Amino acid sequence: xxxxxxGTYTVAELVPNGWAVTDISCEGQSxxxxxxxxxxxVNLEAGETVICTFENSAQGSIxxxxxxxxxxxxxxxxxxxxxxxxxxxxxxxxxxxxxxSGLASGTYMFSETVASNWTLSDIQCSGAxxxxxxxxxxxxxxxxxxxxxxxDLANGDAVVCTFVxxxxxxxxxxxxxDPAGSPQSFDFTGAITATLxxxxxxxxxxxxxxxxxxxxxxxxxxxVTDISCSDDDSTGTGNTANFVVAPxxxxxxxxxxxxxxxxxxxxxxxDPAGSAQSFDFTLTGTNVNQAFSLTDEAAPYNSGDLLPTSENGAYNxxxxxxxxxxxxxxxxxxxxxxxxxxAPxxxxxxxxxxxx
Numbered sequence: 001x002x003x004x005x006x007g008t009y010t011v012a013e014l015v016p017n018g019w020a021v022t023d024i025s026c027e028g029q030s031x032x033x034x035x036x037x038x039x040x041x042v043n044l045e046a047g048e049t050v051i052c053t054f055e056n057s058a059q060g061s062i063x064x065x066x067x068x069x070x071x072x073x074x075x076x077x078x079x080x081x082x083x084x085x086x087x088x089x090x091x092x093x094x095x096x097x098x099x100x101s102g103l104a105s106g107t108y109m110f111s112e113t114v115a116s117n118w119t120l121s122d123i124q125c126s127g128a129x130x131x132x133x134x135x136x137x138x139x140x141x142x143x144x145x146x147x148x149x150x151x152d153l154a155n156g157d158a159v160v161c162t163f164v165x166x167x168x169x170x171x172x173x174x175x176x177x178d179p180a181g182s183p184q185s186f187d188f189t190g191a192i193t194a195t196l197x198x199x200x201x202x203x204x205x206x207x208x209x210x211x212x213x214x215x216x217x218x219x220x221x222x223x224v225t226d227i228s229c230s231d232d233d234s235t236g237t238g239n240t241a242n243f244v245v246a247p248x249x250x251x252x253x254x255x256x257x258x259x260x261x262x263x264x265x266x267x268x269x270x271d272p273a274g275s276a277q278s279f280d281f282t283l284t285g286t287n288v289n290q291a292f293s294l295t296d297e298a299a300p301y302n303s304g305d306l307l308p309t310s311e312n313g314a315y316n317x318x319x320x321x322x323x324x325x326x327x328x329x330x331x332x333x334x335x336x337x338x339x340x341x342x343a344p345x346x347x348x349x350x351x352x353x354x355x356x
Contacts, residue, residue, distance in 0.1 A: 058156030070248020071167030111148030221344025
């Protein structure tokens with residue numbers, strides 16, 4: 001209230017921190033007052049009593065916080081009302097934030113430009129009273145693909161919104177063969193497309209956190225005998241690796257393929273049947289040198305597991321012929337006994353018939 005001698009009077013408020021003068025109104029004056037941001041000047045005339053009302057509103061604040069998982073980086077934000085800014089997480093994983101204080105009630109929008117090899121995985125806000133409305137994305141709650149938040153800020157509220165980003169992970173596959181050094185190639189499809197030889201690894205593929213499958217195409221004569229992955233979550237089933245990638249994680253799955261072994265059976269037949277004569281044999285090949293003897297009534301000789309010819313070359317079955325005997329021989333797959341062509345998983349029987 002302004003009373004006193006006629007003249008010009010100015011009334012100003014010393015505004016406390018966290019408050020703003022949002023309205024000044026006067027009544028009882030004959031001349032229009034001059035209003036400032038936090039003051040008013042009144043031309044008081046004789047006999048007048050002027051009452052001026054100062055209305056104060058608590059100022060609000062908005063903090064935008066950046067949290068990263070699986071890595072660190074710099075992230076660009078934009079607000080049509082408050083401008084652009086950058087939040088940068090440090091090497092210790094500490095979050096970065098920007099606080100805008102002294103805000104009047106009103107609508108404020110913030111959006112993030114998601115950097116490459118990152119996924120915006122969540123936006124969470126707190127500090128809103130019943131008077132503040134927060135809309136994340138277009139639906140209200142966070143959904144994959146959302147990039148921003150709209151805050152209808154009430155007086156005095158201090159809102160904090162945290163944007164969470166997950167670093168992409170990386171996946172690779174490696175090929176091993178038994179025997180080592182096989183020239184056989186193996187095709188992979190799914191999250192990784194590659195053709196690999198023994199000892200090869202695929203080019204790395206960057207992927208957002210989640211689950212991914214890579215399948216090896218079947219190769220006749222070869223079995224997938226092991227899939228081992230570098231983390232505890234990823235597994236192999238059949239001929240498929242199932243990757244489970246955490247933020248920023250590097251996962252490799254190694255496929256081991258074993259070629260199916262073959263067997264050579266050597267049988268002895270004599271004419272006349274039942275001869276007690278013993279016949280000496282050798283079965284040779286790369287890193288194979290087996291010596292054995294057979295009679296007509298002896299059980300056929302079993303070579304045990306042998307690498308197929310594709311991996312180890314042909315095999316030679318040779319007989320040392322005793323004096324007075326003639327020989328003929330035939331193998332069940334049509335191979336010459338001196339160059340048995342053993343396929344993966346094949347059993348070849350070579351029969352030597354001797355006549356005295």
